[in-house]
Amino acid sequence: MTEPLSSAAAHAPLSYEQAGVRYDLIDPLKVAAQRAAAATATQLSAHGMTEVSASRGESAYVVDAGPFYLASIVECLGSKALVADEMRRLTGRSHYAAIAQDTIAMAVNDLVTVGATPLVVQAYWAAGGSDWFADAERAHELVRGWQAACERCSVAWGGGETPALAGIVEAGRIDLAAACTGIVRPKSRLSLGDALGPGDAIVLLASSGIHANGLSLARRLAERLPQGYLTEVAPGLLYGEALLAPTLLYAPVTEALAAAGVPVHYAANTTGHGWRKLLRHPKPLGYRVHTLPPVPPVLEFIARAAGHHAAEAYGTLNMGAGFALFVPGHEAERCAAVARATGVAAWVAGRVEPGPKRLVIEPLDVVYEADALALR
Amino acid sequence: MTEPLSSAAAHAPLSYEQAGVRYDLIDPLKVAAQRAAAATATQLSAHGMTEVSASRGESAYVVDAGPFYLASIVECLGSKALVADEMRRLTGRSHYAAIAQDTIAMAVNDLVTVGATPLVVQAYWAAGGSDWFADAERAHELVRGWQAACERCSVAWGGGETPALAGIVEAGRIDLAAACTGIVRPKSRLSLGDALGPGDAIVLLASSGIHANGLSLARRLAERLPQGYLTEVAPGLLYGEALLAPTLLYAPVTEALAAAGVPVHYAANTTGHGWRKLLRHPKPLGYRVHTLPPVPPVLEFIARAAGHHAAEAYGTLNMGAGFALFVPGHEAERCAAVARATGVAAWVAGRVEPGPKRLVIEPLDVVYEADALALR
Numbered sequence A, B: 001m002t003e004p005l006s007s008a009a010a011h012a013p014l015s016y017e018q019a020g021v022r023y024d025l026i027d028p029l030k031v032a033a034q035r036a037a038a039a040t041a042t043q044l045s046a047h048g049m050t051e052v053s054a055s056r057g058e059s060a061y062v063v064d065a066g067p068f069y070l071a072s073i074v075e076c077l078g079s080k081a082l083v084a085d086e087m088r089r090l091t092g093r094s095h096y097a098a099i100a101q102d103t104i105a106m107a108v109n110d111l112v113t114v115g116a117t118p119l120v121v122q123a124y125w126a127a128g129g130s131d132w133f134a135d136a137e138r139a140h141e142l143v144r145g146w147q148a149a150c151e152r153c154s155v156a157w158g159g160g161e162t163p164a165l166a167g168i169v170e171a172g173r174i175d176l177a178a179a180c181t182g183i184v185r186p187k188s189r190l191s192l193g194d195a196l197g198p199g200d201a202i203v204l205l206a207s208s209g210i211h212a213n214g215l216s217l218a219r220r221l222a223e224r225l226p227q228g229y230l231t232e233v234a235p236g237l238l239y240g241e242a243l244l245a246p247t248l249l250y251a252p253v254t255e256a257l258a259a260a261g262v263p264v265h266y267a268a269n270t271t272g273h274g275w276r277k278l279l280r281h282p283k284p285l286g287y288r289v290h291t292l293p294p295v296p297p298v299l300e301f302i303a304r305a306a307g308h309h310a311a312e313a314y315g316t317l318n319m320g321a322g323f324a325l326f327v328p329g330h331e332a333e334r335c336a337a338v339a340r341a342t343g344v345a346a347w348v349a350g351r352v353e354p355g356p357k358r359l360v361i362e363p364l365d366v367v368y369e370a371d372a373l374a375l376r
Helices: A023-047 A080-091 A096-114 A130-134 A136-152 A215-224 A239-243 A251-260 A274-279 A297-305 A310-314 A329-341 B023-047 B080-091 B096-114 B130-134 B136-152 B215-224 B239-243 B251-260 B274-279 B297-305 B310-314 B329-341
Strands: A061-064 A069-076 A117-127 A156-161 A174-184 A200-206 A232-234 A266-269 A285-289 A321-328 A346-354 A358-361 A366-369 B061-064 B069-076 B117-127 B156-161 B174-184 B201-206 B232-234 B266-269 B285-289 B321-327 B346-354 B358-361 B366-369
Touching (some): A023 B130, A023 B136, A069 B069, A069 B156, A080 A096, A080 A215, A096 A174, A096 A251, A096 A266, A117 B061, A117 B069, A130 B023, A136 A156, A156 B061, A156 B069, A174 B069, A174 B174, A200 A329, A232 A239, A232 A297, A239 A297, A251 A329, A266 A274, A274 A321, A297 A310, A329 A346, B080 B096, B080 B174, B080 B239, B096 B136, B117 B136, B117 B251, B136 B156, B215 B297, B251 B329, B266 B274, B274 B358, B297 B310, B310 B366, B321 B329, B329 B346
Parallel strands (some): A285 A358, B285 B358
Antiparallel strands (some): A061 A069, A069 A174, A200 A346, A266 A321, A358 A366, B117 B174, B201 B321, B201 B346, B266 B321, B285 B346
C-alpha cells in the first residue's frame, strides 16, 4: 500500500473526481436541501413530537416519539448494478442476490449507527422499462437476495415500488434503493455521540470488500485493465466477482451489543470518504489507530492499480474496515468478542484522544486533519 | 365523456398497455416479491412486535409497535418529470416545485389511507449524472417545492439521497421518489376496512388534474397532437401546464377528520387503475356512486383524445376524484364539510351496499365487476 506498483503507474493515478462524481456540482443543492429540511423540523410539534436535532448530519434521522425514538432513512445502491450487469454478460452468472444485500446494507448499516433497531425495509426497484422484468432468473435472484438480507437483519420487508421508468432509467438497467424505518429502544441506546470522548476505544468491524462505495472508481479501473473484470486479483478470484462480494450487514452486531449490555457511544459506517468517516462526529476529538484490519485483496488491487498512496486509499475506500464502533475503553475487548460471535471479524484498533480533531493511522504514518471531511 | 370525439378518433384509441407499461412482464416479479415479503413478517417477533397482516396489499405497511402502529412506504413519481423537462424546453418555465409536491403526494396520500399521521419524509433524487445539479434554478425549485409540500402535510423532511447515477439514470433526467414514515395514534384510527360495510358513505375528494398516474398515456397523446404539449385544453390552458398541476395533498384532510372525531372505515387513493381502486378492499361489498365530481379539463381532454369511453376513462384516470373516504353514513355530510374546510372540495358521492363485489357508477351506466381490479 505504501508505494504504487510501477506497472500500475504506467497510467496516471486515478482520483475519485476523475472517476466521474463531481461533488462541486452536487454540493450546493445538498446544502440548500439540508437547510430547507432543517427548517421543517418544527412541523413535528403539530404531533407533539420533536426531532433529535443532533441527528441532522448523521446517517439517519431521529424523532422523539415518546416511548422510543423513531429513525428513518432512504439509501441507494449506486452504480454497483452496472458491475453485476457486466459480469452477467461476461460469465452468465447473475449477482443480483448479492446486490440486493448491498442495497439493504446501504440503508440498514446507516440506520444502526444511531442506535436504532431496524424494523421495516421498503424496496425501491426502478427499471428502465417493463422488459427488465422479463429476465426471470435475475428477477428471482433479486427477490431471493432481498428476502435473505431482511431475514439476516431481522427486519420485515414491508413492500415497495417496482416502477418501469422508460425514458428516465436507462433501458436494461435498474435503480435499486431501500428505505428503512426503525426504533431506538430503550432510548438510552441512542448513539449520536453525546458520550463520545477521550478514553473511548475504536473497534473496527471487517468489510467483505469494496461494499457499495468507490464503484465509480472501480469501474473506471476495469476499463484500463486489458482483461477488465476478468483480471485475477488473487488466484482464482476475478476482479468483477471480488467487487460483487455483498456488503456485510452490521445490524446483527449492534443488536447483539445491545443484548450484551455493551454501550455504544458512537458509530460510523465507512462508506463514501473511507476512513475519513471516523472524523464524522463534530466534537473536536482526536482518533488514533494502532491496528489495521487485513485489506481485502480487491481493495489492495484497486489501490495499487489506481496508483493510490495510503492516504488516498484509506481516505476513499474502506480498506477492510466496514464499520467503526466507539465504546468505553474498558468495554473494547468485550465489544469485539460480541461482534465476532455474530460472525463478523472485529479488532480493537485504536482510541479516542483529546483534540485537535484529526485521525492518525499510526501503522501508515497517515494523518487526516479536521478539514478532510466536510459533511455538514 | 360518453362518446369519443370524431376528430380524436382519427387515430385508433390508445390503451394504457399500448402506452408502454407491460403489466404482464412486471406482475410475476411483483407476485414473487409479495410472497417473499410476506414471509419476512415473522422477523418482527425478534423485537416483540407483529405486523398488521391486513396491511399487506394495502397502500402502506403497518406494524404494531405497542403504544401505536407504525406505518411506512416508498413511492416514486413515475414519468411526470419527463413532462416537466419538455415544458421547460418549450416554455423556459421550471415545474420542479410542482413535481416535488407530486412526489411527496404519492407517498403521503398512500400512507394516510391506513389512518396514519405522516411524520417524516425522506427524499430520493437520483440524477443521471452530476451535471443535472448544475441547473441551479431547477434544483432550487425542487428544494422549494419539497419543503412547501412537507409543511403543508406537517411532516419533517428528514434528509435523503441525491446520487448521481450516470449509466443507470439517463443523462439529463432525474428519478424522484419519497419514503414516508408515520404512526397511527390512537390505534383506533387504523382504517384498514375492518369496520367497512353496507350503509357506509363514499365521500370523494377533488383531484387537481391527472396527479401522477396515467402520465405514460398522457405523454403518448402529446406525440399525436400537432401542437403537442402546447395544445390548449381550455382557453389559455396548455396541455403540458394542465398536466403539471401538482397532486393535491390529502394529509390535512385526514388529520382534520381525526381532530373532528369523524371515524374513517377505509380510504383509497385513486392512483393507478382510476376509480377501480374503489374496489380495493377484499370484502365482497358493492359500491354505488350517484354523484360525480366535475372532471378537470385536462382529464376530459385526455379521455376524448384517447378515444376512451367512460368505462375506460374512469377505470384509468381519477376523473376528478383524487381520494375516496368510506365513513359511517350518518357522518358523510360532516366528513365532506371537514374536508372542504381544509380547502379540498368534497362530495358525498355514493354508498356501500351488500355484495356481490362491484362498483356501479350510476350517472355513467358503468359497472366494474370484482375482477376489474386484481392487486393481490
